[in-house]
Amino acid sequence: MGTAAKYKVILVDDEPIILRSLQAAIGWEELGLTVVGTARNGESALKLIGEHSPDMVISDIRMPGMDGIALMKEVLSGNPKRIFIVISGYGEFEYAREALRQGAFDYLLKPIDHEELTGMLQRAAAQLDARAENERLLHSVKALSVMARERMFSEWIEGNDRPLGHMQWMENSELEQDYVMAVVQLDRFLRLNEQWLPDEKRLWLFAVRNILEEWSLQHGALTVFPFHSGEWIVVFAADGGTDHVRLGNDLILQINKYAKLSCSVGISRVFKGIGQLSAAYRSATQALYQRFYSEREGVFAEREEQPNEARPTDLKYPKQVESDLLESARTLDLQRMEAAFDDLKLYIERHAAAKETAERLLVEIAVVLYRQLEYANLLADWPLDGLLQALHEAENLQEAISLLKNAAARQMEESRRSQAKEDGRSLIEKAKLYIMNHYHKDLGIEEVAEVVDLSISHFCTLFKQVSGYTFLEYLTECRMEKAKYILKNTGVKVYQIASMVGYQDPKYFTQVFKKTTGRTPSEYREESSYLV
Template identity: 30%
Template structure:
């Protein structure tokens, strides 16, 4: 059984204590996480604890229940609100309805009535959570989202951003079947400059995609999706020699859509591969084939293997993919995983399996990529602080085992430096926030949202980092800093309390006095008296 949290808000503390004592909260499925005697304090507690229910009085000092509820509904829409008040006025009731309050209860509240209200609230909360957790509903949401998830997977696949060991899980989760045994990418480009009169280019491109699905989709077991303003199809072939048949059919398709809807379409046909992890290379060659339309003309299919057979050797994008996998492991995984990834990459570029020239090129690309990695991640490494040419010459002189060890050591070093950089970044982030407070504490509009906007970061991420680094919430830090400034002003100046309140960001001097007393245990005037007398 789920237990829900309640925050009680009333400026009459006796009322709250009676409610806490007379209701069997645990028995009806609730826990009181605390209480506040004004709306401003309540809002701080809501931001920190995010209770399921807030039961609040309406008329309170500093911030009334209506204003508090407005804030809650805007920033925490899932939180339920109950009003209880001794002011039986129609305008209040109307406003409560407008704020979508769950209940409007008049004081004095008896235990039976309140127990019934919260019992019904528990039933409603249970139903809402049950709906969200319902396997059937979640399955429905999932199936509705599946086409978008699949399209996103295909896009990531042709970008070369999926690791081989992740593939099976993606295919299972997204209910995708690749039977092959051979695969090929098609890039279907619709001209945006040569379109029928009065035809919208986007509608024309959408129509071409629909025709492609009907004309090519079923026969070639194609996966079809949009990517970078083109239609991309991943087709499946029973054998490599079916490629010429596919080229002919794509050529006929180009002429068909030109005749039927007037679209000028070029289909680029990429290299054939046996592993879907290699589809990034097939896509790159298909996209390159489309660019040859300036030479061979549009409204036709262009097969990269036919027009540039000598260029169909292994693409350098394979190297890029393998390097990307190594860098991803350095960023996210343990030392053991990093060593394994470095060994895998070294096995790929190792000299015995390649020509001397290709080996030298791979080592040069490795150094270049490692250097870019240091720059992009603010890593200070002495290997890359000197002459890169000298480093390249030195590495080429190393034997296989020594070069492998160097790659492993530099990868582990990068991982260690990244951890240090992240820690420094978090501390720098907090310093900036604290500095912002020091320069804007007098602004009564200063809040968690405004500092996050200034730092260009989300509230949730900021709050997590700030609390982790300082041990205090941002609101707590801001309040403490304002109070310390106020205490200094009370001792060092003769300004009135309401002037000091305004100078440290409080528009309401009464609320300032309340917060000050909560912080120091005495009122501002008494604090001034005690400290000025002690100095004499």
């Protein structure tokens, strides 16, 4: 037994000398025990037990008021696993035998033999150790069983029809009846995932799981478990009288109320048998596709297919919408552009495409429009990467279309203002923007001067006046900043970076980089890695 006290003991006797003797003569710490309190009668002992919740009580049988047997009954009724040892005189053996029948661990006769008591305490502590170990093992087995069950269900959902063959003992008869699957997905999870720190993410997902498990117990769900990050599965019996859409709405309210998070729920059609879990999951996620066409969270159920029900046709690329968008960009016709995007929205809605399909189409449209504006030198401040990421994170079609509309409108309005005021500063800003978009090419001053319709000499003078740099200095600065970004954030080799930022000769690129920054590209990358 270690020296650290693991179990708490309370001593009860109406004779103070016995209490003092017990405290002083027994090596409590060596036994892994600590005396947390003493009492001289049963009533005081009950109060101490309520305050300290001891693991063990040692009490005299004969005491004024509540005797030891009455105290033991009260104590063990509250916690049957608590160790209770009684002390009795030679003339009170019948009391001691009654105490054993009522659940006492052992009895000790007066006068107390301290060695005998020490042995008794060792056996009592060993019993407490064994109970603690059994409870730990039982908890581990239960946790393993839950994990294995969830893993088995996940395997079936992912299409493996022979999951975990060594666990065929697991009960799955509840899925032999008709059931309905609900897939719960956090709205805007991609955005939340970027905002949350790792510890915050674990805390939020743990909180949602607790809410789901408690709610599922209250509503008789067959099983509930997390499937993907930000996604949980709940399976209900399909008894015919249950309104699963109503249950889904209640679940959304609970998560919103207690976790302050928004989610949507997809409800599958009715399935039967564990082998249909994969089909049920596809059905529920198919229902969730409708979330893309809704402007708020909700419950979306997949309908049973009718025999001759028309199915959506494939989503083909809308060439006419693309043509209208490109013409509106070329002519800076904002009204025509908005109408074209409205037509695009109607086209996607009419085909009821899945979010991933619609997203691919919107990305293609965004890139085509970007290239048209770039070709016409009409780009002002269009962070294409950021727009594409925002499209990916858009929760619904309306949000995605609005993102495209707003981005294109900003470009067109900026281009209008630029055309209305082509003074010296705006011309140089136009030149700088052109340099930023073409720095990776073999860019010469003649080309940029032609873009802003100035002679080379006039351009050189005006560029230095407005920007404070010569053309070559500015171009070099742009290239070096991009090179530093690539070095710091990627593993691209130095000789490959040279051509990416406009230098065909890697050695010359290294010379320019060192002259500009005071370090070689490799040295810069190494220093940057230490700062991360």
